[in-house]
Amino acid sequence: MNHLQNLKVLSFPMNNLTGSIPATIFNISSLLNISLSNNNLSGSLPMDMCYANPKLKELNLSSNHLSGKIPTGLGQCIKLQVISLAYNDFTGSIPNGIGNLVELQRLSLRNNSLTVNSLEGEIPFSLSQCRELRVLSLSFNQFTGGIPQAIGSLSDLENYILVIQIDRALSFSESSQWSTSYNSILMWRAPVPVTIIHKFRGSIPREIGNSSKLEEIYLGTNSLIGSLPSSIGTWLPDLEGLFIAGNEFSGIIPMSISNMSKLIKLDCIAQLLHWVIPTTLGRLKKLQRLHIAGNRLRGSIPNDLCHLKNLGYLHLSSNKLSGSIPSCFGDLPALQELFLDSNVLAFNIPTSLWSLRDLLVLNLSSNFLTGNLPPEVGNMKSITTLDLSKNLVSGYIPSRMGKLQNLITLSLSQNKLQGPIPVEFGDLVSLESLDLSQNNLSGTIPKSLEALIYLKYLNVSLNKLQGEIPNGGPFVKFTAESFMFNEALCGAPHFQVMACDKNNRTQSWKTKSFILKYILLPVGSTVTLVVFIVLWIRRRDNMEIPTPIDSWLPGTHEKISHQQLLYATNDFGEDNLIGKGSQGMVYKGVLSNGLTVATKVFNLEFQGALRSFDSECEVMQGIRHRNLVRIITCCSNLDFKALVLEYMPNGSLEKWLYSHNYFLDLIQRLNIMIDVASALEYLHHDCSTLVVHCDLKPSNVLLDDDMVAHVADFGIAKLLTKTESMQQTKTLGTIGYMAPEHGLDGIVSTKSDVYSYGILLMEVFSRKKPMDEMFTGDLTLKTWVESLSNSVIQVVDAIY
Structure with missing residues (x-):
């Protein structure tokens, strides 16, 4: 190839190239860009690779099988701006000559979990001469020594962030436990494998005060001791995130933290901090997460925390806090999680808490709270977890709790509740766990609980219940442990109670x-x-209640009948049709128990419809989230396949974006995109098996009564195991929303969904489809938005 003396760009990424890289390539003096990433290339690089190629600006050989040492002559390519040799098998050390690359902006030598890089030695001091460096990625190597202090002066954080990624802890000597000149470094550490014992130790030095422009500090899971510096808030006024969980800090929470006016996240979980919660924390107007659980904090919860109107997550569990719960917590509109469990709080639960309509988790267990549960408990429409166990709550369980249709976990155990179990509990359609044990409940166990198709755990032991134990629905799986020590229960022999x-x-x-x-x-x-x-x-009616699909694969569990669906949808009448596509039709229907549902009937003549049905069943069997459309049950025969889904009254996001008689304001659009992001976060990080949706677009985002977004249609979704980061597929998503690697090579990963989310985000706020006729040639929705980055008003939908 050395006769191509005018060649400027050599780019063959994401192919199946094998063998070694011809040395003649590096003799082409006109080359500016060499990109051969994501192939199967092997062999080593010539030591003098830059001798004839001084103009080279970008070298990307990542994700191959290259080995040997990093060429010592790499420093002669003085115009290099990007070097990516990540995901290979290089050995040896980083050449000192790299410090000659004064225009270098990105250096990536990191590896992945498939192989282990063997780069070793110390990080060269000469890197500090790369004044333009923005990203330095050295993850998963075997470097020793300290991080050179001079690296801390490489960048001005007001303009750039220098990210140092070192997943294995460096060995620091006792005399140099800290580098003290990181004025502009966003410091973070990924979790260290349990086999690595080197961790930061000692106390936080005063010299950290010289790093006044730091935005985030991650010091979690180390062996740090001592107290937090009393002036830390004065030293670091621009800090947005302080993460010090999992250390052994003691003393008090410094009052000066209130000077961190930009602080968004404060995580001090599992320390030895004592004294009280500073009232000055109420000055942190931007604070969204406050996690100070697992300490030794005493005194009352200050009302000043109610000034934190952006607070979404408040975790004060496992302390020694006393007094009452501030009633003004009901005035925190953004609150989604409130953990006050395992303290010594007393008095009544404030009624204002029940007005938090967006609250997802409320845990007040293991305190000394008293009083009754008012009917207003039924107002928390979004709640998924409610734990009031191990308190002194008395009175009757309000029947309006049956309105909490998103509730997954309910624990009222070890209180002084009396009266019957409300029949309305049969309406808790999402419930998976119900614990009412160790109270004074009387009467019978309502037969309506047989309708709780997702219920996996039930405990009503140590009460005064009597009568027959229901034996349908989820009760088939329950054992005697669920019903022990009651007054006069009777039922089937496996419950170990007397026969009725x-x-x-x-x-x-x-x-x-x-x-x-x-x-x-x-x-x-x-x-x-x-x-x-x-x-x-x-x-x-009880015989017609659909049965659960918690653990079924198609054809192995009892499902709703075809006749029942015909009755529910008026024989799949035209008036009930609410959507249609190549794979089938969607009908609105009302089941015999009064539940309104959407029935997705698959067109089995369409190629791939059966595979799509099986895929949705496999993916949805183990996931539950408020921002995912739930499958209630299914109907599966040889010639008929249908899924019965939650009904979304407000239809799709696509309808609200492009129909003339519908309108979304800016806040609604923002909330919808936050909901979609929450769904993706759950699928990518919180599921036991990682789920990639593969087809995120407006028509697959549905809106309920309260305009809460739910991601739907998992027909082409992929499941990845813990050892997989990507997967190859022949099934394509929707043009315009697919990530390039998905469309070109069929490679899907969580990054594919993130790409689709980015396109969706731009579409929602600009109200322009990625396939709009204005986008031709090299102009796409993405490049159009990027070109107007300095004039956002031209991007945002004109109806604002």
């Missing part, structure tokens, strides 16, 4: 009928007829 005496019940009924017959014959006849009709209707 059907003869006595029959005799009692005959006695009552005899009395009615001879005393009040006309009234008795009417009452008897009504009773039999009601019992017959209830029995029919």
